[in-house]
Amino acid sequence: MKKENENNTLRDIFSASVKNYGERMAFSLHNKEIITYNEASSKIENLIGVLNKAGIEPGQKVALLGNNMPNWAVSYFAITVSGRVVVPILPDFTAFEIINVLDHSDASAIIVSSKLEYKIHKHISDKLPLIIRMDTLEPVKMPTVSSPVQPAEPKQEDIASIIYTSGTSGASKGVMLTHSNLVHHTKMTYKLFPIVKEDTFLSILPLSHAYECSIGMLLPFYCGASVVYLDGSPTPSLLMPALKEVKPTVMLSVPLIVEKIYKLKIRPMFTKNIILRTLYSIPLIRRALHKLAGKKLLETFGGKLRFFGIGGSRIDGVVEHFLADAGFPYGIGYGLTETSPLLAGAIPGKVKWQSTGPAIEGVEIKIININREKIGEVIAKGPNVMAGYYKDDETTKASFTKDGWFITKDLGHIDKKGNLFIKGRRDNMMLGPNGENIYPEDIESVINEFDLVLESLVVQKKGKLVAKVHFNYEEIKNGLLEEGNGSDNITDKLKEIKAELISYVNERVNKFSRLSEITEQPVPFEKTATLKIKRYLYN
Known part of the structure; x- marks a missing residue:
């Protein structure tokens, strides 16, 4: 049983877990490396020694740029438990963005992995006194100092991490999270869904993102569980054998991953000919087919999965219906980097369709500035809310109400049972010709329910709503071949599909949210680390 009055800093969590779970596996690189809690502790202490010898003072910032691996976690703990501040950098940041963060x-x-060293240009490496290769934890460049510094015992109010967000708006700010923020968040997440030491996490999201770092690394470490990393991006060729061999009990994901599984693998099984399509259109039969597919999907994930967390953005409604029918153990969460990140969540068996669930224990959420549609701005308060933005007092002040509530910039409503429903981002909301509020995410949700759509983005051009759509071109070509038409006729077929899609959408949305045009997005949209579309690139 976890005690409330213990473990107030990441150092406390680290020490307690090493003491309690020393010989258990802490981190693993699939098929390559396994380290126990005791071995992680030795590596962490050795790395702290390197930081001390290099003269890196407590409170100074150490950047982390690397692919997921056990040494990423080792580096994170070495920095934070010795009183320094970790600055995780997303691997997909450009060299220019990395320079700005540094x-x-x-x-x-x-501390940089060998695969990403090429992003550190010489004029930057010349300015940094200490460079460590993450793969080996050996210094590549080491300063000469007269005497080593002494690490400090961090206090709970000390900054532990500065995370530079990769927002859909393009603006990146340094979010300061304290030891207290991260420890409270870990305890609150544990209360929502208790992790046991026998649990095995399979990590597929970047550790440099708050979602994976807090829930996919700190939480299992706190509970004595094990985390397995892939030696590369989670492509099917790496992921499928890993699922079979690792048999994870917990995974964290984002909507796009599970939406692709449904749209590219599961749904085509039930719509490949007219007989199956007819059967699939009958609700009772569709639910039975979903249940069968769910059993196979669970087997594909190794057969032992008890929690599949989905967060980062709203999941497609049709896909969520499939997961519910299938009995797949999915949970939903909502939060932001600024809140460590979780604010609301629902565990398997307690999910309400299209809701993020209620506020987690210890967090308060309310809606302000409610409009005539009963939609308003989501604000939150809790011990997991950030200390502020680094070197940006003005933006920090603007991010809180006068009485101390954090302004999420999300729009939503709360039902009578306390479930939170997110409509979209405040900054994405559009105005109709007569001042009506238009939520592009709602329209996109309807578009994405259409059979042949993979993803979409709604923009406003000269007062008209235009949808950029990335179609499932492979399924369209297969459909043409089944009909006896060559794939050369795809242009005509796409015109027909676009006309069907506009009718489909406009029948299902209010009159001021109707589309005027659909344009093709021939390649997938560019996305953030959590696979949200970078909207600012397409407006």
Whole structure:
């Protein structure tokens, strides 16, 4: 049983877990490396020694740029438990973005994986006194100092991490999370869904993102569980054998991953000919087919999965119906980097369709500035809410109400049972010709329910709503071949599909949310680390 008055800093969590779970596996690189809690502790202490010898003072910033691996976690703990501040950098950041993060954060050192060293340009490496290769935890560049520094015992109010968001708006800010933020968040998440030491996590999201770092690394470490990393991106060729061999009990994901599984693998099984399509259109039969598919899907994931967390953005409604019918153990969460990240969540068996669930224990959520549609701005308060944005007092002040509530910039409503429903981002909301509020995410949700759509984005051009749509071109070509038409006729077929899609959408949305045009997005949209579309690139 976890005690409330213990473990107030990441150092406390680290020490307690090493003491309690020393010989258990902490982290693993699939088929390559396994390290126990005791071995992780030795590596962490050795790395702290390197930071001390290099003269990196407590409170100084150390950047982390690497692919997921056990040494990423080792580096994170070495930095934070010794009183320094970790600055995780997303691997998909450009060299220019990385330079900005290193400069803005005042980083004194960087720990970088060999695969990403090429992103650190010489004029940057020349300015950094200490560079450590993450793969080996050996210094590549080491300063000469007269005497090593002494690490400090971090206090709970000390900054532990500065995370630079990769927002859909393109603006990146340094979110300061304290030891208290992260420890409270870990305890609150544990209360929502208790992890046991026998649990095995399979990590497929970047550790540099708050979602994976807090829930996919800190939480299992706190509970004595094990985390397995893939030696590369989670492509089917790496992921499928890993699922079979690892047999994870817990995984964290984002909507796009499970939506692709449904749209590219599951749904085509039930719509490949007219007989199956007819049967699939009957609700009772469709639910039975979903249940069968769910059993196979669970087997594909190794057969032992008890929690499949989905967060980062709203899941497609049709896909969520499938997961519910299938009995798949999915949970839903909502939060932001600024809140460590979780604010609301629902565990398997307690999910309400299209809701993020209620506020987690310890968090308060309310809706302000409610409009005539009963939609308003979501604001939150809790011990997991950030200390502020680094070197940006003005934006920090603007992010809180006068009485201390954090302004999420999300729009939504709360039902009578306390379930939160997110409509979209405040900054994405559009105005109709007569001042009506238009929520593009709602329209996109309807578009994405259409059989042949993979993803979409709604923009406003000269007062008209236009949908950019990435179609399932492979299924369209297969359909043409089944009909006896060559794939050369795809242009005509797409015109027909676009006309059907506009009718489909406009029959299902209010009159001021109706589409005027659909344009093709021939390649997938560019996305953030949690696979949300970078909207600012397409407006």
